[in-house]
Amino acid sequence: MAETKTHPAQHPVEVLGLTDTVSPSKGLRTMWRVFLIGTETPWQMAFALVSTLFAAVLQLIIPQLLGRAVDQSQVVSAGGHAATTQALLVTALLILGVSTLRGLFATFQNYFSEAVGHHTGLRLRLAYYDKIQHLSFGFHDRMHSGDLITLGLLDLEGARMFFATGVVRLLLLVVLIGFGGWWLIAIDPVLGLLALSFVPYVGWRSSTSQLELRQTWLDLQEHLSVLTRVMEENLAGIRVVRAFSAQEHELAKFRAASERALDLAHERVELRVRSTSAMTLSFFAAMGLVLLVGGLKVQAGSMTVGTLTAFLTFMMILQMPVRQLGMLVNSVARTSTCGARIFALMDLEPAVSNSPEAHVLTLTEGTLRLDHVSFAYPSAPDHLVLRDISFTAHRGEVIGIIGEQGSGKTTVAQLIPRFYDVTGGSITLDGQDIREVTLPSVRKAVAVVTQDVFMFTTTMENNIAYGNPWAPEAGIETSSSDAQLHDYIDALPERYRTVVGERGASLSGGQRQRMSIARSLILDPAVLIFDDSTAAIDARTEERIFAAIRAKVASRVTILIAHRLNTLSHADRILVLDGGRIAEQGTHAELLALNGRYRALYDLQHQSFGDRQ
Amino acid sequence: MSGETEMERNEVREDGRRPPRAVVGSHRVKEEMFGRVFDTNVMRRIWVFVRPYRRELMISVVSVLIFTLSQLSIPIIIRTAIDEGLLAPDGRSALIWSVLAFAVAILVNFLSSLIQERIVGRVAENVLFDIREAMFAHLQRVSQSFMDKTEVGRLMSRLQGDVNAMQEFLETSVISVGDLVLLFGIVGCMLWLDWQLGLLTLSILPVLFLVRIVWLPRARDAFIAAHDTNSVTAGALAEGIHGVRTVQGMTRQTVNMQLFEDKATANLRTHLVAARYAQVLVPVVDALTGLAMAIVVVIGGQKVLNRSMDVGVMVAFLFFIQRFFDPVRSLTMQYSVMQRAMASGQRLTEVLDVPVGIKDAPDAVDLPPGTPAAVEFRDVRFSYVSDQPVLRGVDFTVAPGETVALVGPTGSGKSSIMSLIHRFYDVSEGAVLVGGHDVRRVSQRSLGAQIAMVLQEPFLFTGTVMENIRYNKATASDADVIEAARTVGAHDLIQRLPDGYQTELNERGANLSMGQRQLISFARALVADAPILVLDEATSSIDSKTEKQIQTALAILLRGRTGLIIAHRLATVRNADRILILSAGRIVEQGSHSELIAQGGTYARLFKANHASFDDGQV
Incomplete structure (x- = not known):
């Protein structure tokens, strides 16, 4: 299922070289970068900003029109009844027109700012996917795949909406408070200030509570993911649970995780309820004050009922965006942290990449040479896994490699296709250092059949032709026959068009390995490496596979890595690895005669524990 | 784009075609997102989980009602303040009384919203966790053959997505009660203040309902499409991450990038369509609001001029109209929430109904401790x-x-x-x-x-x-x-x-x-x-x-x-x-x-x- 993971994954923040908190200057830089991606759709962005401006200004006109209507309706104007009616009609049409226009501009504002968000999302997503595909094994060893998925889904989502939730909202707020406040204060400074008095409190309350809510949300997510893990493990391991009759134990585990999450969920409700109620109360309190003071002014004759109505209506309009100030703060916080993580990853350079003067590998003899190769994994640079490995393999040769766990066999298999770069020494193909030729040409020449096989959720033929999607049907059938997989697939209801069950669930371990073999055979590589890839295949089928490929062995270098000595009987020459060094080498017979490590392994595999009792 | 060479690029464009056998992240099981609006069977099953909290729910429904009433009272109080306080001779005391009434109304509003939202929020969370626990406990006992043939991922989406849909439903259903009361309350208040003007203004209400009815099924299709392409893209991304070693070993990066780009672009397109649907109603609502206000200004203004209506009533109308469309909007939204909840509820009951395969017989005995191990x-x-x-x-x-x-x-x-x-x-x-x-x-x-x-x-x-x-x-x-x-x-x-x-x-x-x-x-x-x-x-x-x-x-x-x-x-x-x-x-x-x-x-x-x-x- 999962591919081989040599080292435990680390915390994503660590791998990306980030700290837990984002400094303000870094936050600003991140937001600027997200904004710049948005400017790649300049028209949408311009439309969104202009529409926001218009929508806000039009919205400010409505209270004034309503106030005018109220005043117009109270006194018959100098022009008589008909003229007053006329004036009311004009105001009514203006109200209708302004409302409709505001609606249109609001639509444009929302649509275009969302479009900018989606376009930003697309650009980020593509760049992210591309980066992930090219970052080398050393990176993927350290980064947990689940964290990469979270980064590409949730964090990306958090960053992409910055324009709509941050920039546009800010503009709207500035215009409404700026123009609106200026207008109110111009009419009546005292009443204007009263009408705006709720703004600072609601703005502050909404910002702080959003930040608190965000924190509890993050905590809650963390606890929910613990709960998810408990449930998921329980269901995946239900046989173990039942085998140990541990249902009660599991329920207790579930309850503990569930209760912790529930407590946080309650805390969240509490926080939200308290802040929204307080905000509403302060808004209405300001409204009451405006009603009282404005009422007194109307009574004193220094203000009209219409103006008071305009004040009250304006407050209703201003309420929403001020309450949403918290979301703006949240957007800034989200964009800075999520964006910082995404960009940190995108700024990584793959450790293994083409050198500037790389040329395409040209193969003539097809000779593979390892010259004093030493290697340490990037995650543990002080610990040499391979030391001074040298051997040469010519076309047509089958080289066997054997050794205990940790002796470095798999590492050899991963260095030849340049999944990692050697620490010392060199690997050459026909005299060309693999670091000096293009990566695709090396990977084309070298195929590794791994023990763990990743199956893609698609048809059998697509899986076999994974490395060469142009392969003709005949080629697919030949390699699947050679891998002894054809009979199985042929018996399936839709043969090669059968879709592999989720993550290859419907294939047994042996069938998956045979799939992996077929996948590599179709590439017809110059160097073919079997990394313990027949372990789950029974000996007889293995025999048949090697019989089938032996015919083609002459055209390539074949490397067989195995635990099972039987598998190595197909090798012309066997290398015995021990502690990262070649301890012994020679043919099977020579190695037996040596009476060394190989002999010991041989004896071990041909006796059973009963013999020692 | 890092690590890409000319050679790779040429290869993809071979014959100017896409590779015939290349796909990224496909073949998923789709599920019904929406069910019937109301499914009595599902409701009965869910009620079992809500029942323990029925007292709390009663309290919250009562506070929703009080909350709504306090909201309705505000324009009325403003109207009284204007007509009896500001425009009446010597209305100072009426103004003071109105402001005091306003103060009481907003306090009641504050308290009732505090009580109602807290209770609803807590109950919904509790029910969510209760349902999840019941399902989890049930899964511990269901027959092994059911577990054998059911993917863990499917069960997890029951335990998470579907349970969350039920929670959303519970929260909104109490709010729906408030919205309904608010809608009828506004209608009632307007008719009470001035039935002629009220009827005239209300005449535009059916238009909005009609527009929404036409809009809803189309919009929903667009939303579902956007949702689907989301999971397709997410699936392709996940596959690319899980299989990255195979991808690199087989040099599939460029091909995969193209295929992924197709999916991501389709995702963008469906989202833009969905955004269009989501936004198309905004100007309609605004225009209708404008129309309603225009009616009040012309007809109401006329009446005020003729002294057949007080100006405060006109102001109150203008306030009501601005609140008018909120409940309509949220009620139609809750319609979708409800359908989604019913579909989820259906799936939840399916899990809860999986028979418990192996049960202790009624007369089951404990194996004695010294039982021979045969x-x-x-x-x-x-x-x-x-x-x-x-x-x-x-x-x-x-x-x-x-x-x-x-x-x-x-x-x-x-x-x-x-x-x-x-x-x-x-x-x-x-x-x-x-x-x-x-x-x-x-x-x-x-x-x-x-x-x-x-x-x-x-x-x-x-x-x-x-x-x-x-x-x-x-x-x-x-x-x-x-x-x-x-x-x-x-x-x-x-x-x-x-x-x-x-x-x-x-x-x-x-x-x-x-x-x-x-x-x-x-x-x-x-x-x-x-x-x-x-x-x-x-x-x-x-x-x-x-x-x-x-x-x-x-x-x-x-x-x-x-x-x-x-x-x-x-x-x-x-x-x-x-x-x-x-x-x-x-x-x-x-x-x-x-x-x-x-x-x-x-x-x-x-x-x-x-x-x-x-x-x-x-x-």
């Missing part, structure tokens, strides 16, 4: 699917202390035998006896105490090594755990881990090798300390040194226990007291290693082939 199969017939028998009459006994190896090809029935001993399933015919008792007549708990199982895949849980070995044997002390690890030879390897026994294991113990995981699962079985050991030997490749350790550990584990082992390794088979050769649901040969060799049958043939493994072999 296992007997009496002419057992068994099938998972009724017409496909897996076991066709299996008869054998395992005496206390004896070790029996089961050998046979995949599908011969080995695993079924193992499952039947622990009563994961019930036999179709015949009987399975443990210590002379039919397993169907004893309590599952006491049966479980007799049997320790080691599964082929050494499944470990997230947590420390200590917790994993102890597992559910709460009575085992740290010393017991260490002793068990020492006995199976896992102590040294555990000591070498960064925090020894307190080392946290990654997902499924990914930071351990397969062999290490097996040794730990042996230690876990040893701590469980049951007289009968049922073991499915791992097939995966382990290096010879660990293999040797495991063989030694197995010998220790079997000491003084009755053992039934599905064996794949020759060494294990040779050391068994007796070997049963299974083929197509029957025992075809049995005897000790030497007896079977002497018989010269299937076993002898397999043995002569000198295979290290019996797995996959043809019997």
Whole structure:
């Protein structure tokens, strides 16, 4: 299922070289970068900003029109009844027109700012996917795949909406408070200030509570993911649970995780309820004050009922965006942290990449040479896994490699296709250092059949032709026959068009390995490496596979890595690895005669524990 | 784009076509997102979970009503303040009274919203967690065959997505009550203030309803499409991440990038369509609001001029109109929430209705502590699917202390035998006896105490090594755990881990090798300390040194226990007291290693082939 993971994954923040908190200057830089991606759709962005401006200004006109209507309706104007009616009609049409226009501009504002968000999302997503595909094994060893998925889904989502939730909202707020406040204060400074008095409190309350809510949300997510893990493990391991009759134990585990999450969920409700109620109360309190003071002014004759109505209506309009100030703060916080993580990853350079003067590998003899190769994994640079490995393999040769766990066999298999770069020494193909030729040409020449096989959720033929999607049907059938997989697939209801069950669930371990073999055979590589890839295949089928490929062995270098000595009987020459060094080498017979490590392994595999009792 | 070369680019464009056999992240199971608006059966089932909180719900409904009333009162108070306070001669006291009434109204508003939102929020969370717990507990007891054929991912989406949809529904349903009351309240207030103007203004309401009815199904299709492409893109991304080593090994980056771009672009397109649908109603609502206000201004203004209506009424109308469309909007939105909830509820009840396969019989007895550790199969017939028998009459006994190896090809029935001993399933015919008792007549708990199982895949849980070995044997002390690890030879390897026994294991113990995981699962079985050991030997490749350790550990584990082992390794088979050769649901040969060799049958043939493994072999 999962591919081989040599080292435990680390915390994503660590791998990306980030700290837990984002400094303000870094936050600003991140937001600027997200904004710049948005400017790649300049028209949408311009439309969104202009529409926001218009929508806000039009919205400010409505209270004034309503106030005018109220005043117009109270006194018959100098022009008589008909003229007053006329004036009311004009105001009514203006109200209708302004409302409709505001609606249109609001639509444009929302649509275009969302479009900018989606376009930003697309650009980020593509760049992210591309980066992930090219970052080398050393990176993927350290980064947990689940964290990469979270980064590409949730964090990306958090960053992409910055324009709509941050920039546009800010503009709207500035215009409404700026123009609106200026207008109110111009009419009546005292009443204007009263009408705006709720703004600072609601703005502050909404910002702080959003930040608190965000924190509890993050905590809650963390606890929910613990709960998810408990449930998921329980269901995946239900046989173990039942085998140990541990249902009660599991329920207790579930309850503990569930209760912790529930407590946080309650805390969240509490926080939200308290802040929204307080905000509403302060808004209405300001409204009451405006009603009282404005009422007194109307009574004193220094203000009209219409103006008071305009004040009250304006407050209703201003309420929403001020309450949403918290979301703006949240957007800034989200964009800075999520964006910082995404960009940190995108700024990584793959450790293994083409050198500037790389040329395409040209193969003539097809000779593979390892010259004093030493290697340490990037995650543990002080610990040499391979030391001074040298051997040469010519076309047509089958080289066997054997050794205990940790002796470095798999590492050899991963260095030849340049999944990692050697620490010392060199690997050459026909005299060309693999670091000096293009990566695709090396990977084309070298195929590794791994023990763990990743199956893609698609048809059998697509899986076999994974490395060469142009392969003709005949080629697919030949390699699947050679891998002894054809009979199985042929018996399936839709043969090669059968879709592999989720993550290859419907294939047994042996069938998956045979799939992996077929996948590599179709590439017809110059160097073919079997990394313990027949372990789950029974000996007889293995025999048949090697019989089938032996015919083609002459055209390539074949490397067989195995635990099972039987598998190595197909090798012309066997290398015995021990502690990262070649301890012994020679043919099977020579190695037996040596009476060394190989002999010991041989004896071990041909006796059973009963013999020692 | 890093690491890309001209060569790769040319390759993709070969013949100017896309590679015919290339896909990224496809083939998913789709699920109904929306169900019927109201499903009485689902409601009845959900009510069971809501019932315990009905008192709280009553309180919250009452506070919703009070909250709505306080909201309705505000324009009325403003109207009174204007007409009786501002415009009436000597209205100072009326103004003061109005402002006081306003103060009372907003306090009531504050308190009722505080109470209502808190209760609704808490109850909805509680119900969510209760439903999830009930489902989780139920899944612990449902038949093993259901668990076998159901993907974990599907169950998880029940336990998460569907349960969340129910929570959303509960929260909004109380709010819906408030919205309905608000809508009728506004209508009532307007008619009460001035029925003619009220009727005129309300005449535009049906227009909005009509528009929304036309809009809803189309918009929903667009939303579903956007939702679908979301999961498609997410699936492709996840596949790219999980399979990145294969992708790089096979140089598929450029092809995959193109295919991913297709999916991501489709995702963008559907989202833009959905955004258009979401936004198209905004100007309609604004225009209708404008129209309603214009009506009030013209007709109401006329009436005020004629002194047939007070100006305060006009102001109150203008306030009501601005609130008018909120409940309409949220009610139509809740319609979708409700349909989604019904679809989810349907799936939830399906899980809750999965029959509990194996139950203790009413007269089940506990196996007495000193029960002899013997296992007997009496002419057992068994099938998972009724017409496909897996076991066709299996008869054998395992005496206390004896070790029996089961050998046979995949599908011969080995695993079924193992499952039947622990009563994961019930036999179709015949009987399975443990210590002379039919397993169907004893309590599952006491049966479980007799049997320790080691599964082929050494499944470990997230947590420390200590917790994993102890597992559910709460009575085992740290010393017991260490002793068990020492006995199976896992102590040294555990000591070498960064925090020894307190080392946290990654997902499924990914930071351990397969062999290490097996040794730990042996230690876990040893701590469980049951007289009968049922073991499915791992097939995966382990290096010879660990293999040797495991063989030694197995010998220790079997000491003084009755053992039934599905064996794949020759060494294990040779050391068994007796070997049963299974083929197509029957025992075809049995005897000790030497007896079977002497018989010269299937076993002898397999043995002569000198295979290290019996797995996959043809019997």
